[in-house]
Amino acid sequence: MKRILLNRFLNIFFPETCPVCQGPAREHKTAPICSGCWEGISPYEGPSCRRCGKPLVSDVATICGECLQDEPAFTKAVSFGLYEGVLKKAISLLKFYGMKRLSKPLSDIILQIELPQADAVVPVPLNEKRLRQREFNQSALLAKNLAESRGIPVVLNCLVRTRDTRQQVGLNSRDRRKNIKKAFDVKQKELIAGKNIMLVDDVVTTGATVRECARVLKKAGVENIYVITLAHGMME
């Protein structure tokens, strides 16, 4: 508490420099990102797959090729925005620079999505090695805040990683799926069986991870799985 007050005090006199516009970040809640830049974070409103949420180039198709070919186990997946600009910056500050305080304003952004009725929130688990390096799972932080705002429980340690996987970055869609196969398991099935859950992650790229999570959750008896993510990344 003392530290929070001290930080607040310091911020008034020595505001942090916004990494986006280099201006002063006086808004404590979103610092070091200034309120002007933060307010510029906007939802993606272009065409997207109505099943997996993947942005589509044309709005003629309503469902993407991948979903047509291989129906996902989740009912629907939605992302707030694109993984770019200020949103990308904020997510990386949370994830790679350990700025946990950004998890709250970031989960408030999720609340702008039209969310489904769900009984519980489950985060996508981080692999052990990365959890040790990072000391926290950003998806669990987002899931906790989201659950609190919605007045429903967050279920941790139910969906777990069974093995560490290679970094997904740099792998193509097929290799990502192969890489992630059998990487998850469900413990204490009774906590989620027959329920509707929101599966939360920060960024979704090919969707290989959330597809695999949804597969094991469905197998464990979950009724409906809604994947909720902050941002949709593009394959590099």
Ligand SMILES: [Zn+2]
């Ligand atoms: Zn700024």
Ligand SMILES: [Zn+2]
């Ligand atoms: Zn799709």
